[in-house]
Amino acid sequence: TDPEKIQLGDGAEKKGTRVRVFGRVHRERRQKEVMFVTLRDGYGFMQVILQGDLAKTYDALTLTRETSMEILGELREVPAGAHAPNNRELHADYYVIHAGGKAAGGDDAITNRVSKDTEHATLLDLRHLTLRGENASKVMIVRDAVEFAFNTVYKELRMRKVSPPALVQTQVEGGATLFKFQYYTEEAYLTQSSQLYLETCLPSMGDVYCIEKSFRAEKSLTRRHLSEYSHIEAELDFITFDDLLNHLEHVMCRVLEVTMSDPTIKQYILDLNPEFQMPERPFKRMKYSEAIDWLVEHNIPNEEGHPHKFGDDIAEAAERRMTDIINRPIFLTHFPTEIKAFYMQRDPQDPRVTESVDCLMPGVGEIVGGSMRMYDYEELMAAFAREGIDPKPYYWYTDQRKYGSSPHGGYGLGLERFLAWLCKQHTVRDCCLYPRYFGRCKP
Ligand code: 4AD
Ligand code: MG
8 A cells, every 4th residue: 555645844743654745856966876855845845865776767867856756755854963854854765757757847947047146037937937946935825824814814803805896997096007998898997996895895794805906007117016916905884093003003913923823934934034023013103294204304305306395295215215214114194185095084183184094114115005984975076076086987986975974994905015024025026926017917
């Protein structure tokens, strides 16, 4: 009978027994009589030792990286002083090369075409292969864990998950970044945010969230803009602005806690980001007007090269410098009405500004945008007029304000940006499977 099949990260209790494993050659190294093969299967790595005749076959002598193998043998503790993943090695007594032989490209495909200084664009052309790299795969595995943690935490809060449409006829975040397309005989867009749909779910489902794709035609190349990104959005009913900030802080910290509670995931995060520390609570809270003063004091100019003044957009570079210097999460609040979206509720104390929040993280800058929503019908209609948006296609959104309106608010978090911060990646492009951005729609 065949020994039990185990995954490469498993089998801690199987030392001394015979097992069967499957995987691809991650690395191989030959000594005179012995061959060391590191096998990879997405769950872990295992060092395999081929000795004697097994190391001398034609297949063994010409083995290339990425070849798929099935190996049977005995699992043993590694000798003192030697290093191997999980401190064990598989002493093979039998192996088969799967799928008709050695990997076609073999070493050539992985090592020669993708070296340390290969251009990022080339690496992305070869994303289907570079995904097999240790860092790239760790980021993707952490991503899976983080998404799961958001679901877990939202369930702890009794929130309901919904799935709003991606094909829409309304904008949320401004016409400049809309992807338009022909929808049969009409014009339609790819959604920029599910927010308006989430708002319509409050009366029937209570607090809701979604994890969907959002699309933005961002015609600039930055390290934090994608054309297609994963958007984690939530909407909460009968809350104050302070409730919104406290909820957001709780969700972010609890998600980190849940994510880090898996030892493998925690290790991956620390491998990628050795200095990672849980953020201190409470997060620093800073009003937009205070940020403007801070930028002036620190001689960080606006986009035109002048000192910042009230009403300026805080652009990506200035925002990131400020966040890096302060070096902890910041809730930046109360942005002026003019630079924010039409739906944001004004601050009752100061109608020049909105009850809005961006959460900024060191290394990335904005990873969350949220606000209280305008819930008065007349005020909302005036906001549409101010922005020059025709309210007709929004009847389903404005009706909300006629049939039991309520103080409510929510936010959207960019999953790739959250990961870029958590895993200390230079760009969000390395935090999604196959990134889409200006100039790239493949592979
Ligand atoms: O600040 P944004 O545009 O806010 C909204 O879309 C709200 N309607 C969300 C809501 O309240 N439900 O986007 C929210 C977040 C940003 O903070 C950022 O993390 C991410 O989405 N994001 C992007 N991520 C990658 N590439 C882009 N082009 C992004 N645009 C926004
Ligand atoms: Mg924003």
